[in-house]
Amino acid sequence: MIPAVNPRPGDRRPQAPVAQVVVRLLGRIEVRTADGWTSAGSPKQAAVLACLAMSAGTVIPIDVLSDRIWDGNAPRSARGVIHSHVARLRRLLEPHDGVSLARASGGGYLLQLPEGGVDLSAARSLAGRARLAAEAGDDPTAVELWRDCLAVWQLPALSGVDNEWAGEIRRRLDREYHDLVVERMSTEVRVGRGDGVIPELDALSARFPESEAITELTMRVLYRVGRADDALACYDRVRTVLRESLGADPGEPLQRLHSIILRREIDPEPAVSHRRSDDEVPGPMRPRQLPATIGDFTGRTDQVATLTRLLRMTETASAPTVVAVDGMPGVGKTALAVRVAHDLATEFPDGQVFIDLHGFSGDVPPVNPADALARMLRALGVPTRQLPDGVADRAAAFRSAVADRRILFVLDNAATEDQVLPLLPGTANCAVLITSRHKLAGIDDVGLVSLDVLSPDEAIDLFASVHRHPTATATATSQIVELCGQLPLAIRLAAARLRSRPSWTLDQLRDRLIDQEGRLTELRAGRRSVAMAFALSFEELDSDTRRAFALLGTTSLAEYSVDGVAALLGSSRAAAESIMEELVDRNLIQPSESGRYRVHDLLRLFAQDRAEDELSVDETRQALIRLRSWWIHSIHAAMMAARLPRNDWLTLPSVAPRVVPLSFTDIEPALRWLGAERVNLVTVIGSEAPEGEARTWELVDIAFDYLLTYLDPASLSALADRGLAAAAEVGDRRAQALMHLRMSSVRHMVGDPRGDDEHARRADELRDPGDVSLRRRALIRRAVAMAVEGRFATARDHITAALESAEDRPTGQLALMLNIAGAVASQTGEFALGRDHLTRAMEVLRDIGSPRTYVVLGNLGLAHMRLGDFDTARRCLDEAMAGARRMRTPRDEPAILDDLAQWHLLRGDLLAARRSAEAAIEVASKARLENSTPILSVTLSATYRDQPREAERLARRVVTRLGSGDRSYAGIRARIALAEALSNLPATSETLAEAVKLTQSAIDLGTDAGCRLLVAEASTLRARIELSVGDADRAAELAEAALVLHARIQHRPGMAEGHLLAARAWEVVGDPAAVRRHHDEAQTLREAMNLPSINDGRARPAG
Secondary structure, three states: OOOOOOOOOOOOOOOHHHOOOOEEOOOEOEEEEOOEEEEOOOHHHHHHHHHHHHOOOOOEOHHHHHHHHOOOOOOOOHHHHHHHHHHHHHHHHOOOOOOEEEEOOOOOEEEEOOOOOEHHHHHHHHHHHHHHHHHOOOHHHHHHHHHHHHHHOOOOOOEOOOOHHHHHHHHHHHHHHHHHHHHHHHHHHHOOOHHHHHHHHHHHHHHOOOOHHHHHHHHHHHHHOOOHHHHHHHHHHHHHHHHHHHOOOOOHHHHHHHHHHHOOOOOOOOOOOOOOOOOOOOOOOOOEOOOOOOOOOOOOHHHHHHHHHHHHHHHOOOOOEEEEEEOOOOOOHHHHHHHHHHHOHHHOOOOEEEEEOOOOEOOEOOOOHHHHHHHHHHHOOOOHHHOOOOHHHHHHHHHHHHOOOOOEEEEEEEOOHHHHHHHOOOOOOOEEEEEEOOOOOOOOOOEEEEOOOOOHHHHHHHHHHHHOOOOOOHHHHHHHHHHOOOOHHHHHHHHHHHHOOOOOOHHHHHHHHHHOHHHHOOOOHHHHHHHHHHHHHHOOOOHHHHHHHHHHOOOOOOOEOHHHHHHHHOOOHHHHHHHHHHHHHOOOOEEOOOOOEEOOHHHHHHHHHHHHHHOOHHHHHHHHHHHHHHHHHHHHHHHHHOOOOOOOOOOOOOOOOOOOOOOOOOHHHHHHHHHHHHHHHHHHHHOOOOOOOOOHHHHHHHHHHHHHHHOOHHHHHHHHHHHHHHHHHHOOHHHHHHHHHHHHHHHHHOOOHHHHHHHHHHHHHHOOOOOHHHHHHHHHHHHHHHHHOOOHHHHHHHHHHHHHOOOOOOOHHHHHHHHHHHHHHHHOOOHHHHHHHHHHHHHHHHHOOOOOOHHHHHHHHHHHHHOOOHHHHHHHHHHHHHHHHHOOOHHHHHHHHHHHHHHHHHOOOHHHHHHHHHHHHHHHHHOOOHHHHHHHHHHHHHHOOOOHHHHHHHHHHHHHHHOOOOOOHHHHHHHHHHHHHHHOOOOOHHHHHHHHHHHHHHHHHHHHHOOHHHHHHHHHHHHHHHHHOOOHHHHHHHHHHHHHHHHHOOOHHHHHHHHHHHHHHHHHHOOHHHHHHHHHHHHHHHHHOOOOOOOOHHHOOOO
């Protein structure tokens, strides 16, 4: 066993209480060795150890490890990399007794450590012992234990590991450290150290400037040692911090202590009480979560009365009372809501719950409904371990939890109705008060209250209350609040800044605001004053930083990367990063956890105004040219590295001067960057291009194949429209043709095959006669449109012509054409040809190193399935699904899931087929693939073969949606599905007549479309219907004819089913020889396909 080691130089952490520590997470991640503490290795190796050590004794699945280490974007080599890291860590840990790092069954790793083997666990153990000592009245021992505990903590925790998981752990441990510090200092004060802890408290106040608990301790100690003025100064400091950062005053306990010190009364409290230990059992959960109301809340008399009246309607209402306050940013929505909630608190005796939904919080993403419900349920007393999964289950649990309770819920800063709807109670005894920048009119029976700026008198009162200057003149104050547009946020910022500059006078502040008046003419009156408040910070910037901030206002990007800013500025990356960090320090922009930067919406308006005054027209134009040039070349590089379909036919413009585009060497970084830039890309394409800049249509064309996979249809359509308009503006016929092809893809995406074909035809008309490449692309698009419309013969002609003009080399386009040709061949009943085309497409994709083989594998699996090779088909489908998920392309998943459902159907497993079909519809819905719904619903209908009423409902809904005149592939399949469902219902003349009519329609339409497979399937169904009505002779005749059709196209599953049906028909007719012949043929086919035997009930045809 390795003995305890000497601490590293300067390490003040205690050794004796943590002698068993093997792994350090607090500070640098290290492992104890015989020679001392040694690094856990590279950042990713250290991250692996941190993940395992944080959950020592618990199996961590390898997928969880990879998600944490690579932020959900793990490379294909992730498992191998993790195995290597674990092997090296195992060698580091091997010398320790009681330590093991082993591979767990089912995947994952398990790290076993002795008790106290992690410094975090040792620190928490010491904290527990300190609390026990304090509860027993032994404060001196508690003090020593607290000191030992906090000496173990070295922050930041997990130093050197930079990923989202580590960032969240660090934030959590920072909060824990704060709580421990408060407990320790409370104990120090109780044992009478008094002024001895003041220096430490000062340091802690600097570290946690918003901590009211630390401020309270500091104030008590200062007051007791006779430093009342210093104690009051502490209060003023924290109040300023809270007002500037949160727009709120300190809580009631601190305000009460402030009053005691002002009046020089005796402090009745010995110290801040320690927090409840984890072992204590809470009493009944009656949450009191409302933030402190703003002490200087002013005006809003009418709005307070209106909200109070609406919220009191719970006494007579039959449904929950929901009131939504809307208004512009900074208008005081939250302050009003909190004030009214406090006024009504006694009328809701079972509690008041407050939650910030962060709908518009800059670097904080909106709280999703599931997380919001979890917080609310925990506030109501539901333990975390008992929280159900999913929004629906949590919403149901929430409604149950509040059904018999009278609670007021304040949902602050909501983004949309969708975010709020799951959070609404189901009974009338509760009330909900919502604040949002949007009018949430989509909520049923919501009471809407729109908030405007303050009246002049209210604005003056607010400024005077915040500023608290006894000599302030009414005239100067009136002028200042008018320049602030009477907006509460602007007034508070101006007053707070004036208080922080004692040398300034009211007249000086007024004059500074007047000097800025001309710069805000473009802004609405309500936003002008907010810009003024930020202008005071802007004036303090040096010239380079002022220019950079102004240039940020020339764009409307959601986030800024350092590389993108470098292009915008025409600077080096290092210089751009330095400037952005300076702006972060000035609170003019906010950093995000992704390493990017965000600009608050009001600050963006201010920056736009600064750009007009600070930058010349040419400077702005050149900056935007540089940024778009960086975009075009970086996107092209990412598309190539990710091996996505790309436009090799486009000649890229030259890189603009002083621009360094990104380069990528692997798929994962390229996809990650494209994903991070997706919103920005949409914004850039949608904005006006500066004169002389690369044409917008080129940007659309370069990024289109990526956006086609990841963007919703409506947004994609808008971008394609923008590209088409831009191409028309420059009068470039070839550019217009290319954009029509992009529009063709969009129309396909939304289920409009005629629009798809029309745009492709228009592209063909616009091309130069000798442009073979563009002609080929138009033929590809037209082939797809015809196939969707059910015109397979025409589709086959188009794709055959396209293939004939293909270049004699492996390309992504060749693979695409072969994939389409294979899919069309399968539909026309040429399964072997289809299989061969698809196999060749796979070879081409592998030759060029494309990761998109899953696009072909789904079709290839279907071809094998129809040829009766179910084992190969399943391997193809499984590999296709894995590939789609690996590439994170949910839009490709529904078709693969649909193929899997058909695989299960042909094998007779209805439940498995139903699960796959339902999953396909769910994924398609989330991906907004409305055009896929009909065909997916047809497959789902077939899985309810054992429940014909449900099958009929689903199939009829599709037939009705498509209309009687529809001739598409989906429409033909829907007719067959509805006919089959009707034939399985109790026989009536009406249902059988409709089934026969639908079947005949499917046969006719399938024949016209050239889809021999559907004709054969419909013919088999027609024979089954005749058998069900007792016409065995006719059924046998039709079954034999259907068998010929299936045999002609070598549809082996259909042949097996046809033989079984014929055997049944001849059995009724009374022809034993025919029965035996067909029975034997069916059995032979099923055995060859590895399907259940005829004796298995799953082998019998429906009906």
